[in-house]
Amino acid sequence: MVVPAFDPIAEARRQWDLHGWTDSSAGMAAVTTIVRVHQLLMSRIDEVLEPFGLSFARYEILTLLSFTRNGRLPMGKLGQRLQVHPASVTSAVKRLEAGGLVHRLPHPDDTRSTIAALLPAGRRLVGPATDRLNLVFSSLGGDLDNLVERLNRIRAQAGDPV
Amino acid sequence: MVVPAFDPIAEARRQWDLHGWTDSSAGMAAVTTIVRVHQLLMSRIDEVLEPFGLSFARYEILTLLSFTRNGRLPMGKLGQRLQVHPASVTSAVKRLEAGGLVHRLPHPDDTRSTIAALLPAGRRLVGPATDRLNLVFSSLGGDLDNLVERLNRIRAQAGDPV
DNA sequence: AAAGATTGAAGCCTCAATCTTC
């Protein structure tokens, strides 16, 4: 993936304006910028997490579990917190289980439900992984709270309970 | 994917602070917010583009081609402009070709290179698809230029030529 | 009927390997 010397997003916006789509150029530029930043962040995060054998999704599950009293959370709850499809949770937990970081338990009160439970090996990973991730986060710079606030406007507009 | 009544991102940040990771909570919240906004935007865009039989990546290729003098661009150029891996371009163009929206030509001067060329059916799609996307873009609201500016700081920090 | 979870299919992305041509 060769990187050009100029900014492809700014160039694209110039083209939209040039072709008479001035009314959409700002929105389009915003969308492509978000896509690009998402791509860059994920790339760096995956790089940092790779030595731990974790993806970002799996790291998030580990962290979520480590925050609970007993390191346990139902599959459905995980999906809600991470805002992903139940199938994604099943897949991620399956991999975490294969790595010996988590295991599944039946829910005591509701046989339909499955509980993901943190294992010692999983808990040992959370701290170091977070430390490494901090290097990425702290290098972000800028006024992040303000950025989040502006992004939250888009979330709210889409119906998110911000 | 059930949506909870509270904001999972704000709740997660509260948890990080609670567990003594105050130094990373702002960065983590920024990352998860970007991930969420990316997810929401892509979901809405895919929904809008679905009737046209297009994905966002394929729409972007069509638009890029429509901006050129003769509707033609080498595969490699497309990858640079869209900032995606060459394999992604190959895959997207293959689908566009299957839909009769684009076709492949050999490069006249360099036999190694392949050129993607817009077909009439493809050109007819660009305008209407863009009109529909405008509905999404215009509903974004807020100061988009300012948002892009703040996101560009992250891009620049990652080495993008902003 | 509704809820919780899982499976299989399909799309998009990346990477590594490969092939042809410069």
Next chain:
DNA sequence: GAAGATTGAGGCTTCAATCTTT
């Protein structure tokens, strides 16, 4: 050897369908 493009593999996501339990 380097560049352009393609292929196959693997990861993540979603959806639709399915199965069990409530």
